[in-house]
Amino acid sequence: MSAKSDRSDVPIDWARALGAVLAILAWGLACGGDGSAVRRHTYPPDFRYIPEAELHASMQELAWQTVEIQQVLAAPHLPEASRRSRVLESLQRMEDATSALGPGGWPSNHPRLSRNLDAFREDIRRARRGVEAEPANYFFARSVSDACQRCHVRDR
Numbered sequence: 001m002s003a004k005s006d007r008s009d010v011p012i013d014w015a016r017a018l019g020a021v022l023a024i025l026a027w028g029l030a031c032g033g034d035g036s037a038v039r040r041h042t043y044p045p046d047f048r049y050i051p052e053a054e055l056h057a058s059m060q061e062l063a064w065q066t067v068e069i070q071q072v073l074a075a076p077h078l079p080e081a082s083r084r085s086r087v088l089e090s091l092q093r094m095e096d097a098t099s100a101l102g103p104g105g106w107p108s109n110h111p112r113l114s115r116n117l118d119a120f121r122e123d124i125r126r127a128r129r130g131v132e133a134e135p136a137n138y139f140f141a142r143s144v145s146d147a148c149q150r151c152h153v154r155d156r
């Protein structure tokens with residue numbers, strides 16, 4: 001954790017950002033490795049099929065916003081007002097990104113996702129409530145990547 005103190009302008013360090021995303025990608029995905037298979041089953045009527053493209057787009061957004069929050073919180077010279085509004089915006093985007101994944105607690109082609117989706121959304125809202133508090137509390141925003149582990153588990 002050796003922060004370079006001569007970075008006063010752009011708070012995004014893309015090398016670190018990429019590293020963070022790769023670290024996330026390196027986590028074991030607990031959903032099985034058959035995501036690319038084209039499936040043509042007849043599903044029961046309440047079954048929700050989450051297209052891989054939507055899942056991919058949502059996860060990319062979650063990953064980038066997670067990185068953005070880390071970077072904003074690590075930027076030493078950012079005025080508090082912009083720190084707060086940028087973190088709130090990222091959390092909002094994360095919440096929006098989950099909406100394409102459908103209702104939680106619903107049978108789907110990604111059972112683990114559907115099982116944990118509502119709890120994950122609640123993690124994001126909790127982070128937002130902290131940031132909205134007076135004074136802002138960034139604890140849960142800072143550790144929002146922990147919430148990814150509701151679905152992403154490290155290899156054991």
Ligand code: HEC
Pocket residue numbers: 024025029030031032033034035055056057059060062063064066110112113114116117120144145147148149150151152
């Ligand atoms: C509610 C469950 C759930 C949560 C929470 C979750 N993910 Fe995912 N994620 C998934 C599933 C399911 C996949 C697809 C795995 C597969 O196809 O095997 C995935 C895949 C990904 C991928 C690869 C996506 C691609 O297609 O390129 C990334 C990156 C990712 N997640 C990042 C994150 C980050 C960052 C967070 C936390 C901010 C997060 N995820 C939280 C369920 C979740």
